[in-house]
Amino acid sequence: MIVADALRAGAARLAAAGVPDAARDARWLLAHTMGFAPDRLVLHMQDEVGAHAAARFDTALTAREARQPVAQIVGExxxxxxxxxxxxxxxxxxxxxxxxxxxxxxxxxxxxxxxxxxxxxxxxxxxxxxxxxxxxxxxxxxxxxxxxxxxxxxxxxxxxxxxxxxxxxxxxxxxxxxxxxxxxxxxxxxxxxxxxxxxxxxxxxxxxxxxxxxxxxxxxxxxxxxxxxxxxxxxxxxxxxxxxxxxxxxxxxxxxxxxxxxxxxxxxxxxxxxxx
Missing domain, CATH: 3.40.50.150 (Vaccinia Virus protein VP39)
Structure with missing residues (x-):
């Protein structure tokens, strides 16, 4: 899966859970997972999301679905x-x-x-x-x-x-x-x-x-x-x-x-x- 597809899927998953600003939060979580600044993620939309990063992104999305704040999930x-x-x-x-x-x-x-x-x-x-x-x-x-x-x-x-x-x-x-x-x-x-x-x-x-x-x-x-x-x-x-x-x-x-x-x-x- 490439970054663009992972981002779309993550935003849809958060939106379905009723999370406000789902697209923003998915971008922040995926950027953190891949080691990018959120505002730089757009430069990597065609990059592959490796298995390790995909697993971490899934864990982060699960935490956000439980309404844990993004800052706590990323830790800063x-x-x-x-x-x-x-x-x-x-x-x-x-x-x-x-x-x-x-x-x-x-x-x-x-x-x-x-x-x-x-x-x-x-x-x-x-x-x-x-x-x-x-x-x-x-x-x-x-x-x-x-x-x-x-x-x-x-x-x-x-x-x-x-x-x-x-x-x-x-x-x-x-x-x-x-x-x-x-x-x-x-x-x-x-x-x-x-x-x-x-x-x-x-x-x-x-x-x-x-x-x-x-x-x-x-x-x-x-x-x-x-x-x-x-x-x-x-x-x-x-x-x-x-x-x-x-x-x-x-x-x-x-x-x-x-x-x-x-x-x-x-x-x-x-x-x-x-x-x-």
């Missing part, structure tokens, strides 16, 4: 131009989170604390871009292991801390970032199977109204930020006003809600007062 995701390892222990880094990166890089900082780091995508990206002294926390040992692997792949050595938010964090920072669990308990059943059944529950929801992580971050940010230090958190749909209110009530200043590239509210920011 591109984020801010770098490749990050992805497993079931961590959230799949999403393009909309790059909005937080852009806001963080809009002002200088020399130290950063990333809370609930997961794959380390935020912490490691900011460290790579700025050279800032970086601390990254998570309550999941498995997530910290993935983040540590990603750091090693990028040649970066942040400080990783097993911590429930600020519980084991020492010192003050110029910047605090977080993409915390924010999905309300009542919303979990409506999530896509790729998210609900395959990504770590503790990284998706704190239960209740989905705001507990923001309450913890708002309560502890002031004690862990330098004067005029910033805090940036990703939010879910409709959470901007509530999170902004939590930040203001905690004494943070210049609180703002920022949209992502699609115009949806995505990040809430605040800062501590200037010295004096």
């Amino acid at each position: 995701r591109l984020f801010w131009g770098r490749r990050f390892r992805v497993t079931r222990e961590v959230l799949d880094p999403r393009p909309e989170t790059e909005s937080l990166i852009a806001l963080a890089l809009a002002e200088p900082f020399t130290s950063v604390l990333d809370l609930g780091t997961g794959s380390g995508a935020i912490a490691l990206t900011l460290m790579a871009e700025t050279g800032a002294t970086t601390t990254a926390t998570d309550l999941s040992p498995g997530a910290l292991a993935v983040a540590g692997e990603n750091g090693a792949r990028l040649g970066l050595r942040p400080t990783f801390v097993l911590s429930d938010w600020f519980a084991r964090v020492e010192g003050r920072f110029d910047l605090i970032t977080s993409n915390p669990p924010y999905i309300a308990e009542a919303e979990m059943a409506a999530l896509s199977p790729e998210v609900r059944d395959w990504e770590p529950r503790m990284a998706l929801t704190p239960g209740g109204d989905g705001l507990d992580a923001y309450r913890a971050i708002a309560a502890g940010a002031g004690a862990h930020l330098n004067p005029n230090g910033r805090v940036l958190v990703e939010i879910g749909a409709g959470q901007g006003p509530d999170v902004a209110a939590l930040f203001r009530n905690a004494g943070l200043e210049d609180v703002r809600v920022h949209p992502d590239m699609d115009g949806r509210d995505r990040v809430v920011s605040g800062r501590t007062p200037r010295a004096g």
Whole structure:
């Protein structure tokens, strides 16, 4: 079988299983199986798919039919131009989170604390871009292991801390970032199977109204930020006003809600007062 035929058959198989964007996913999986970048697969349409590659492609399609996310199947995701390892222990880094990166890089900082780091995508990206002294926390040992692997792949050595938010964090920072669990308990059943059944529950929801992580971050940010230090958190749909209110009530200043590239509210920011 040549690549073109394998691609058509794979896309049809995923579509029959009800997988969204079946053609795109089949292309990504086949390219990974054959060792090509997805955008280069078109150059190899008449190549033969060997027996070993065909078997691997079949295995990948079976996983995708079960709605395992593509990033978990291929084991990585591109984020801010770098490749990050992805497993079931961590959230799949999403393009909309790059909005937080852009806001963080809009002002200088020399130290950063990333809370609930997961794959380390935020912490490691900011460290790579700025050279800032970086601390990254998570309550999941498995997530910290993935983040540590990603750091090693990028040649970066942040400080990783097993911590429930600020519980084991020492010192003050110029910047605090977080993409915390924010999905309300009542919303979990409506999530896509790729998210609900395959990504770590503790990284998706704190239960209740989905705001507990923001309450913890708002309560502890002031004690862990330098004067005029910033805090940036990703939010879910409709959470901007509530999170902004939590930040203001905690004494943070210049609180703002920022949209992502699609115009949806995505990040809430605040800062501590200037010295004096």
